[in-house]
Amino acid sequence: xxxxxxxxxxxxxxxxxxxxxxxxxxxxxxxxxxxxxxxxxxxxxxxxxxxxxxxxxxxxxxxxxxxxxxxxxxxxxxxxxxxxxxxxxxxxxxxxxxxxxxxxxxxxxxxxxxxxxxxxxxxxxxxxxxxxxxxxxxxxxxxxxxxxxxxxxxxxxxxxxxxxxxxxxxxxxxxxxxxxxxxxxxxxxxxxxxxxxxxxxxxxxxxxxxxxxxxxxxxxxxxxxxxxxxxxxxxxxxxxxxxxxxxxxxxxxxxxxxxx
Numbered sequence: 219x220x221x222x223x224x225x226x227x228x229x230x231x232x233x234x235x236x237x238x239x240x241x242x243x244x245x246x247x248x249x250x251x252x253x254x255x256x257x258x259x260x261x262x263x264x265x266x267x268x269x270x271x272x273x274x275x276x277x278x279x280x281x282x283x284x285x286x287x288x289x290x291x292x293x294x295x296x297x298x299x300x301x302x303x304x305x306x307x308x309x310x311x312x313x314x315x316x317x318x319x320x321x322x323x324x325x326x327x328x329x330x331x332x333x334x335x336x337x338x339x340x341x342x343x344x345x346x347x348x349x350x351x352x353x354x355x356x357x358x359x360x361x362x363x364x365x366x367x368x369x370x371x372x373x374x375x376x377x378x379x380x381x382x383x384x385x386x387x388x389x390x391x392x393x394x395x396x397x398x399x400x401x402x403x404x405x406x407x408x409x410x411x412x413x414x415x416x417x418x419x420x421x422x423x424x425x426x427x428x429x430x431x432x433x434x435x436x437x438x439x440x441x442x443x444x445x446x447x448x449x450x451x452x453x454x455x456x457x458x459x460x461x462x463x464x465x466x467x468x469x470x471x472x473x474x475x476x477x478x
């Protein structure tokens with residue numbers, strides 16, 4: 219039986235991660251052989267669809283159970299639908315969690331031994347975890363600075379105006395299309411949106427780009443299909459693409475009305 223434990227480190231002595239979607243590692247333990255496989259969580263920085271990426275990771279590893287401090291209801295549902303048992307409220311080390319999983323009734327949250335002794339250092343652990351999250355976000359902020367420079371250097375106004383012609387409908391469609399295929403952190407969409415506005419690109423296009431960026435993910439479509447099902451993933455992305463067009467139209471119309 220393979221048990222996946224969200225963890226702060228890559229070994230059995232690491233503390234159990236308190237949020238399934240953004241824990242740095244999934245430590246996968248074979249309960250019979252005690253073989254250990256530590257898998258880095260690509261969504262540890264908390265980017266878009268972090269929970270979904272962790273779900274896909276667990277499913278791809280064909281685990282039988284997931285142990286963590288907290289798992290969102292949505293992620294829990296998808297894991298359960300794939301026959302994966304989800305146990306929350308887990309604390310202590312990965313080794314302690316696995317041992318107690320093998321010993322106890324799995325229908326109730328498992329608390330590791332020594333939990334009371336750890337109460338006094340819970341604040342310190344919380345501060346450490348917060349520091350790790352800040353460290354994970356640092357590359358995003360550096361990337362934003364670099365993105366601004368790259369955009370201004372390599373994307374000319376002539377190129378943009380050849381794509382965004384000033385036609386409201388076509389500009390909105392182009393904006394939503396570009397937003398759908400970009401999969402980096404949503405914060406980047408604000409940077410690019412601001413740059414587009416400085417080049418006098420339509421607010422309709424910029425609004426559609428930002429909306430599609432955070433709701434549609436064609437690059438992540440294969441992973442979403444694996445976790446949620448092909449039909450649901452395709453329909454969801456199609457619906458949100460269309461919705462991004464309507465949202466852009468409605469938002470800019472109201473903005474123009476109240477600011478004129």
